[in-house]
Amino acid sequence: MSHFEYVSIAVALIYALVIGRLLTGLGPSIEERKRYPIQIAWILTLFLVCIISWWQLWATREVEWTALRFLWILALPSLLYIRAAILTGSDPREIDSFRDHFFSNRLSFFGMGAATAAYIVLSPWIYGGVPWLSFAPVHTSAIMLGTLSIAGLIFRQQSAHWVIALLSLFGVALSFVLLGPIAVSQ
Numbered sequence: 001m002s003h004f005e006y007v008s009i010a011v012a013l014i015y016a017l018v019i020g021r022l023l024t025g026l027g028p029s030i031e032e033r034k035r036y037p038i039q040i041a042w043i044l045t046l047f048l049v050c051i052i053s054w055w056q057l058w059a060t061r062e063v064e065w066t067a068l069r070f071l072w073i074l075a076l077p078s079l080l081y082i083r084a085a086i087l088t089g090s091d092p093r094e095i096d097s098f099r100d101h102f103f104s105n106r107l108s109f110f111g112m113g114a115a116t117a118a119y120i121v122l123s124p125w126i127y128g129g130v131p132w133l134s135f136a137p138v139h140t141s142a143i144m145l146g147t148l149s150i151a152g153l154i155f156r157q158q159s160a161h162w163v164i165a166l167l168s169l170f171g172v173a174l175s176f177v178l179l180g181p182i183a184v185s186q
Helices: 003-029 037-060 067-088 098-104 106-126 138-154 158-179
Strands: none
Touching: 003 037, 003 067, 037 067, 037 098, 037 158, 067 106, 098 106, 106 138, 138 158
16 A cells, blocks of 8 residues: 555545535535525535545645655645534534524634635645745635635624625635646655
């Protein structure tokens, strides 16, 4: 078994937990009396991010794996798991109002979004794909995520969160179509 195969199994296990958490939260989120479309948009967005991130893992197949790089690559699915847990709560069936739940956990959710943006910014340099302080294609995604996360932290209005959620969902879908797997060299 190669290092990449070993690493990809560990990463896939965490992504499976994230997707399981999101799907567990989706059912209660679409119940008519609890439904909050912004919540559903974020579940779909995080689901797409998991798929895209797992797809992007292929770009690291040529990376020379070290303990730091192994821990680093486990950080993204871990951050996504934390965001999914914040979004869906410990037991989504017990949440009476996903709108109230979303806004009461807004700061944690978007704070973790900002942490994820920082992760994305640093990743090409950690993997050695680009020289330090040079721009990589994934930085566009990080800038978008960071900006929307900061907006989510600042704005409390539902209308602003509609825009943030829809821009996030659209941006994630577009990044998958435009970026494909990013090459990372040793």
